[in-house]
Amino acid sequence: MFKTNPYLRLAAVSLCAFLLTFGCSRPPQTFKQIPAGKEFSGFLSSYANLKLSPRFEGQVLTFAQPDAEKNLRRYVAIIVDPVETYITSDADQAKIDENARVSAVEYFRAALVQGVSDAFPVVYEKGPLVLRLRAALVGVDAGSEVTPEEGVAPEAAVKRALNINKVAVEMELIDSQTNEQIAAMVDRANLGAGAEAASLRTPREEKFRKAREAFDEWASRVRQFLDSESEIAGADADRVDKSYLPYNGR
Amino acid sequence: MGRTGVTWLALLGAAAGVLVRGDTPLEPFPAYADSDICARLMVGPITDARTQCSRSTYKDGAEGVLVRLRDNLVLSVNKQKFLQERVGDFVSVTGEVKEKNGRIKVDSIKSIDLGSIPSGSVNKMLDVRQYKVTGEDAKIFEKIRHELAMLPYFSDYDYISFAFLGGEVILSGWTVRDINRGDAEHAAKSVKGVEHVTNNIDVLPLGSMDMTIRANTRLKLQRFLSRYFWGSGSDIKIIVKNGKTILLGQVTTKEDSDVAFIQANSVPGAFKVFNLLRVTGKGK
Numbered sequence: 001m002f003k004t005n006p007y008l009r010l011a012a013v014s015l016c017a018f019l020l021t022f023g024c025s026r027p028p029q030t031f032k033q034i035p036a037g038k039e040f041s042g043f044l045s046s047y048a049n050l051k052l053s054p055r056f057e058g059q060v061l062t063f064a065q066p067d068a069e070k071n072l073r074r075y076v077a078i079i080v081d082p083v084e085t086y087i088t089s090d091a092d093q094a095k096i097d098e099n100a101r102v103s104a105v106e107y108f109r110a111a112l113v114q115g116v117s118d119a120f121p122v123v124y125e126k127g128p129l130v131l132r133l134r135a136a137l138v139g140v141d142a143g144s145e146v147t148p149e150e151g152v153a154p155e156a157a158v159k160r161a162l163n164i165n166k167v168a169v170e171m172e173l174i175d176s177q178t179n180e181q182i183a184a185m186v187d188r189a190n191l192g193a194g195a196e197a198a199s200l201r202t203p204r205e206e207k208f209r210k211a212r213e214a215f216d217e218w219a220s221r222v223r224q225f226l227d228s229e230s231e232i233a234g235a236d237a238d239r240v241d242k243s244y245l246p247y248n249g250r
Numbered sequence: 251m252g253r254t255g256v257t258w259l260a261l262l263g264a265a266a267g268v269l270v271r272g273d274t275p276l277e278p279f280p281a282y283a284d285s286d287i288c289a290r291l292m293v294g295p296i297t298d299a300r301t302q303c304s305r306s307t308y309k310d311g312a313e314g315v316l317v318r319l320r321d322n323l324v325l326s327v328n329k330q331k332f333l334q335e336r337v338g339d340f341v342s343v344t345g346e347v348k349e350k351n352g353r354i355k356v357d358s359i360k361s362i363d364l365g366s367i368p369s370g371s372v373n374k375m376l377d378v379r380q381y382k383v384t385g386e387d388a389k390i391f392e393k394i395r396h397e398l399a400m401l402p403y404f405s406d407y408d409y410i411s412f413a414f415l416g417g418e419v420i421l422s423g424w425t426v427r428d429i430n431r432g433d434a435e436h437a438a439k440s441v442k443g444v445e446h447v448t449n450n451i452d453v454l455p456l457g458s459m460d461m462t463i464r465a466n467t468r469l470k471l472q473r474f475l476s477r478y479f480w481g482s483g484s485d486i487k488i489i490v491k492n493g494k495t496i497l498l499g500q501v502t503t504k505e506d507s508d509v510a511f512i513q514a515n516s517v518p519g520a521f522k523v524f525n526l527l528r529v530t531g532k533g534k
Contacts, residue, residue, distance in 0.1 A: 068481040076405055076426045076464075077456050118429040119403050127458050128465030129407075230402040236482035237400065243485045243499065244399035247303075247526075248294030248413050 031085035031096060034138065041086040043136040043170045045181050055228055056221065058189025064229045065182045072173070072183055072229050075131045078120035079176055083109045084136040088166070095142035097160040104162055104197040107212065108137065111219035119226060126176035135171040135222075140164060143196040158199050164192035164211055169218045185225050191217050276357060278344045280319045280367045282376070283336040283359075285312035287496060287524055289324045290452065293422040294413030295381035296364075301338045303526065308337040311522050316343060316354060319372040322420060324450070325354040332356045340364050375415050383415060390414060390443040397437035403427050406479075407464050409487045409498045410434050410451060417445035424452045424489045424496075426464075452491075460490045463520050467495060470513040475506055486510060486527065493521045500528045 034041045050061035065071045083105040087096055112135060113122055123130055143161035148154070172184040195210035232240050282296050288303040308314055314333035316325045319340075325347065327333060336359065345356040364379075374380040383391050391414045398410050408430055410423040419438045425431055431451045438447045454460070467488045471479070478485040478501060489496040495514050501507050511525040 073405065073482055076407060077461070118432070119427060121427060121456055123456055125458050127461050129461050227402065232400065232402065232482045236480065239480060240404075240483045241396060241399045243483065244395065245500065245528075246294075246395060246411050246413075247292045247498075247528075248297075248300070248411065 030098060031087055031093075031101060031140070033091065033093065034086050034089045036089040038089075040186065041136060041138045041170060043084060043086060043134070043138065044172050044184055044186075045174065045179065046184070047186075049181075050184060050186060053185075053225075056187070056189070056224070058187070058191075060189060060221070061186040062225060063181070063184045070175070070180065070182060072131075072226065074129070075120070075173075075175075075182070076129045077123045077131070078116060078173075079124060079126060079130060079132045080109060080113050080116070080122055081132060081134045083112070084134075085140055086136055086138040087140045091141045095160060096140070097142070097158055097162065099156055100143075100146075100158045100160065100162045100198050101140070103158065103199050104140075104164070104211070104215070105137065107197075108135070108215045108219065111215050112222060115219035115223040116226060119223070119230070128177065130176040131173045131182060132176045132179075133171065133173055133222075135169060137164070138168045138170050139166045141166070143198075146198050149199060152199075161196035161198040161208070162211075164195050164197055164214065166190075167192045167214075169222075171222055183225070183229060185222065187218060187221055189221070276344050276346065278342045278358075280362065280371060281316040281325075281341050281343050282319060283333050283339050283341050284315050284317050284324075285337060286315045286324075286326075287312045287526070289315050289317050290422045290424070290450070291409070291411050291496075291498070291526065293322070293411045293420050293450070294375060295378040296340075296376055297378055305338040307524055307526070308333075310524055312524065316341070316356075317376070318347075319367065319376055322373050322376055322448070323349065323352065325352055328353070328355045332359050336361055340367060375413050375418065375420060381413075381415060386443065387415065390441060393441045394419060394438050394444065397441060398434055401430055401433050401437065403429050403433070404483075406468055406484050406486070407454075407488055407490065409489055409496075412438065414444070417443060419444050419447045420450065421447060422450040422452075424454050424491065426454050426456060428453055454489070454491050457492075459493065459519055463490045463493065463495060463517055464488055466517045467514050467520065470517060471510055474509050474513055475501070478506075488514075490520075493519060495520045495523045497523065497525050497527050500530050502530055504529050 040047050049063040053060045053062040085101055085105055141163040143163035146158050146161050148157035168186060168188040170186050173182045174180060175182055191214040195214050196207040197211040198208050284304045285307040287307045288300055292300040292303055314330055314337050316327060339361040341359050342362050343356060344358045345354045347354050369377060369379060394412060394414055408425040410421060413420045421434050431453055434451060435447050435449045438444055471486055485499045487498040497510055497514055507527045507529055510527055511523060514523045
């Protein structure tokens with residue numbers, strides 16, 4: 001039949017190709033691994049301009065575009081990308097629990113949105129005056145085994161927590177149209193010490209609560225960074241002051 | 251049902267109608283017929299400059315509104331024809347006021363003189379006869395102005411107006427960021443001598459069309475009037491709402507003001523430009 005009907009033969013070949021490509025392949029990798037021996041994960045578009053910031057406790061490297069035409073003050077809205085995950089270079093990939101990972105990155109993204117949205121309203125389309133906030137949890141490892149919570153479907157249950165003991169946050173703000181780096185931050189403050197991330201909606205255990213607090217604190221530090229870079233100082237402050245005159249007069 | 255029954259039904263219907271319409275009686279009240287732009291921009295005493303602003307912006311296509319003199323409540327009217335030929339005038343109005351929505355369904359309206367309005371029925375903040383900011387009030391006014399100028403997230407696309415008298419502040423204007431609304435109120439409240447703040451700052455929508463107009467207007471103005479733009483800000487503020495652009499701030503010459511207007515008008519998508527730039531006449 002296949003020999004006589006070329007259409008059927010084409011359909012059979014296409015089906016085989018489809019099955020080979022999608023049917024037999026492994027699920028897509030949802031996390032990346034820090035290359036061995038590297039200082040940074042490679043997530044940021046550039047690490048070249050990062051400098052140790054005196055404004056923060058702990059090891060925090062920051063960069064803010066000094067060019068007045070490209071600095072943070074030129075932007076008014078923000079797109080918050082899904083948070084990415086980088087596991088340690090010696091972590092066992094097979095032990096990274098996807099449900100725990102998703103719970104952690106979704107919680108952290110929500111904390112970032114909460115942290116920045118009144119200063120930079122969150123939008124969903126790229127365009128002029130719009131920044132993109134990219135963030136990654138770097139240095140994640142497999143944590144302890146977890147007894148699945150009651151009432152959670154088996155496929156959504158967290159079986160093993162994420163160890164965030166040595167996690168750092170890498171974050172950058174890029175122009176949503178040109179992808180140029182406008183600001184960046186690598187926060188290595190050890191906020192996740194003693195914390196494990198599992199289900200973060202209603203964390204019952206202390207180590208899970210600690211993880212939640214750590215994510216909140218990292219998000220709050222991102223906001224502090226934006227605030228500090230938005231302050232007006234020096235000669236600019238004098239000019240801003242002089243130029244603001246209400247219309248109603250006195 | 252006899253004639254008496256019909257009359258009673260009609261009376262009951264009328265009474266129910268009054269109840270449904272709300273608690274605001276249809277008594278005439280004094281108001282100022284303004285344009286929506288000037289009502290938000292020139293909050294404070296109704297001076298000649300404000301009257302001029304009201305008339306010119308209304309003529310250029312701004313929406314007409316009524317400002318209730320008792321409490322500075324800005325009301326959108328159901329039919330613009332009621333305000334034709336009256337914007338810039340004091341008026342006596344009757345109609346159904348929906349305070350929550352800031353709307354009025356006008357029944358009647360007539361122009362009146364300010365002199366015929368008893369000063370007791372006009373908020374002193376709006377009454378040019380009573381509004382005098384001197385002495386300690388002048389110092390407080392200056393402190394509020396300084397605090398508002400220094401808001402960290404105040405951009406080229408925001409403008410906040412205010413009026414101050416006797417411990418009371420009214421904030422108005424436009425901002426693209428929610429934080430400026432709260433921070434401005436907090437900043438005004440932090441000034442010693444301020445007792446009460448009314449916050450009427452409008453948070454602008456961030457639609458992609460308006461964002462594009464904002465960015466392109468700034469780009470054009472900066473190209474032709476670069477001396478008014480510097481590191482952290484600019485002397486020219488660009489307010490964009492639903493395709494309408496308002497140019498605010500100050501420039502040195504009338505020519506610069508005209509250039510700004512022409513350039514803002516040439517931005518694709520900007521279908522109306524209101525040029526309210528002030529010409530200082532002073533060189534930089």
